[in-house]
Amino acid sequence: MKRFAAAALVAALVAGTAQAAQIQPIDALRGPVASALGILQDPRYRAAAEKAAQKEKLWEIIRKIFDFEGITERAVGRNWARFTPAQQRDFTDVFSTLLGDSYLNKIQGGYKNEKVEFLSQELLSETKARVKTRIVREVDTIPVDYSVRADGGDWRIYDVNIEGVSLVQNYRSQFDQILGSDTPDALIERVRAKNKAQEGAPAGEKR
Amino acid sequence: MSGAWRLVLFLLLLPVGCASQSGALAPGGSAASTAGAGTSTAPSAPLTGAPAGAPAQPAVVAAPAEEGDAEEAAPAVGTSDPLVVWNRTMFAFNDAFYSYLLKPVATGYRAVIPTIARKGVDNFFHNLATPIRVVSDLLQLKGREAGIEVGRFMINSTWGVLGFGDWFAGNPEARPVDTDLGLALARNGVGSGAYVVWPIIGPSTVRDTTGLIGGLFLDPVAYMNSLEASLATWGFKYVNTTSFRLGDYEALKAAAIDPYLATRDAYLQNRARRAKE
Numbered sequence: 481m482k483r484f485a486a487a488a489l490v491a492a493l494v495a496g497t498a499q500a501a502q503i504q505p506i507d508a509l510r511g512p513v514a515s516a517l518g519i520l521q522d523p524r525y526r527a528a529a530e531k532a533a534q535k536e537k538l539w540e541i542i543r544k545i546f547d548f549e550g551i552t553e554r555a556v557g558r559n560w561a562r563f564t565p566a567q568q569r570d571f572t573d574v575f576s577t578l579l580g581d582s583y584l585n586k587i588q589g590g591y592k593n594e595k596v597e598f599l600s601q602e603l604l605s606e607t608k609a610r611v612k613t614r615i616v617r618e619v620d621t622i623p624v625d626y627s628v629r630a631d632g633g634d635w636r637i638y639d640v641n642i643e644g645v646s647l648v649q650n651y652r653s654q655f656d657q658i659l660g661s662d663t664p665d666a667l668i669e670r671v672r673a674k675n676k677a678q679e680g681a682p683a684g685e686k687r
Numbered sequence: 688m689s690g691a692w693r694l695v696l697f698l699l700l701l702p703v704g705c706a707s708q709s710g711a712l713a714p715g716g717s718a719a720s721t722a723g724a725g726t727s728t729a730p731s732a733p734l735t736g737a738p739a740g741a742p743a744q745p746a747v748v749a750a751p752a753e754e755g756d757a758e759e760a761a762p763a764v765g766t767s768d769p770l771v772v773w774n775r776t777m778f779a780f781n782d783a784f785y786s787y788l789l790k791p792v793a794t795g796y797r798a799v800i801p802t803i804a805r806k807g808v809d810n811f812f813h814n815l816a817t818p819i820r821v822v823s824d825l826l827q828l829k830g831r832e833a834g835i836e837v838g839r840f841m842i843n844s845t846w847g848v849l850g851f852g853d854w855f856a857g858n859p860e861a862r863p864v865d866t867d868l869g870l871a872l873a874r875n876g877v878g879s880g881a882y883v884v885w886p887i888i889g890p891s892t893v894r895d896t897t898g899l900i901g902g903l904f905l906d907p908v909a910y911m912n913s914l915e916a917s918l919a920t921w922g923f924k925y926v927n928t929t930s931f932r933l934g935d936y937e938a939l940k941a942a943a944i945d946p947y948l949a950t951r952d953a954y955l956q957n958r959a960r961r962a963k964e
Contacts, residue, residue, distance in 0.1 A: 578942065579942065582938065582941040582942040583938075583942065585938075585941070586934070586938040586941070589934070590934055614859075619806065619809070619931055621859055643957055643960075644956055644957045644959070644960025644961060645952075645953045645956045645957050645960075646956060649952065649956060650949055650952045650953055650956065651944070651949075653766060653948055653949075653951070653952035654943065654944045654945045654948040654949055654952070655944070657945065657948055658944065658945065667944075670944065671944060674944070678941060
């Protein structure tokens with residue numbers, strides 16, 4: 481009897497793990513988004529002095545669900561081959577910093593209890609999906625779609641589509657033009673300089 | 688959370704309320720061909736903005752990324768921008784206009800006027816633009832949306848006191864997607880034409896500008912007694928709309944490596960997507 485129970489327990493655990501690996505993309509995003517909203521609403525971080533700490537906590541979540549290497553590679557597109565591996569690493573770093581900081585500055589400064597509604601998901605393949613959400617604001621709603629890719633047992637975001645505008649595509653159009661006349665190193669320096677200039681930039685305007 | 692998502696939206700909707708115009712692609716079919724097309728970053732690309740009458744000739748081609756094949760090998764489609772010198776000049780002008788004129792005015796306006804009143808004004812102008820949306824919907828054979836717009840107009844104009852109140856607020860299903868004559872043209876096969884940036888009005892394309900002009904005939908404000916009155920009213924509408932979006936443009940500039948290119952691409956992507964809806 482005991483052995484049977486033990487075997488059943490093991491079987492259940494194994495099944496449970498297998499189940500977890502097949503978590504749906506829409507559910508995979510719910511948790512992190514809820515955590516992020518929680519951090520934004522947390523009264524502990526309301527003081528200006530706490531903003532840096534809040535930003536750090538938000539970065540933790542962002543690092544988990546965003547696939548920055550994938551985003552950077554897609555944003556650079558066919559020019560990625562012109563980057564050496566070291567340059568690729570460098571650029572992924574500075575580009576993620578640019579994205580994260582500029583968006584976080586804005587979010588932290590302008591958050592006003594907007595709600596995020598998860599609408600649906602579309603499985604494009606076994607490893608790719610698109611999660612449709614909606615941000616409900618005071619004045620209107622904004623559709624935001626996340627393109628996610630399976631990475632081990634996780635789903636990570638490789639593109640964000642806001643009102644029909646793909647982030648990756650938007651940067652690709654910029655990088656294409658810039659890399660048409662500049663070297664990868666020059667682009668890396670340009671982004672790095674921009675990051676530096678924006679360090680300590682005040683959080684965005686309040687509504 | 689708000690501003691980050693709106694950062695492209697601000698510039699996309701700079702063509703105040705009225706018709707913001709359409710996307711890069713002529714609909715129906717050219718998307719596939721442009722997605723595979725080679726790139727051409729030279730501004731003197733052979734495709735020029737031949738407006739109405741040149742079917743499916745996308746002069747500016749920014750295919751919305753198909754996520755399925757977004758695997759990096761897919762080249763970004765080249766964009767031709769024959770009016771780039773004018774555009775960049777106007778973009779710089781608009782930037783200064785925003786920073787030194789529009790933003791201070793809108794900031795002051797927002798500080799003084801309560802949100803409810805500003806929202807009321809927003810509703811009023813949205814209501815007033817109903818004829819444009821109804822005509823655009825009908826031209827796109829969207830009878831249901833046209834009907835909803837008419838219904839909203841009737842109720843909000845009467846019970847909503849001239850449209851200041853919106854009885855359908857908070858109900859996204861009762862608010863059809865915003866549309867305009869530029870999108871109607873796109874749906875009917877008109878190519879977008881060259882990307883062009885107008886002072887104050889903002890980004891547009893040849894087709895969208897045509898749509899904007901057409902929209903003027905359906906805009907009650909254009910029929911006011913004097914040009915000054917019309918301009919003043921449009922100016923007021925612009926300030927009111929901007930008061931909800933302060934900070935978005937700054938965020939866009941902060942996030943972009945080249946704000947002009949970012950704006951152009953965002954505008955064209957957005958229009959292309961809306962032309963398919």
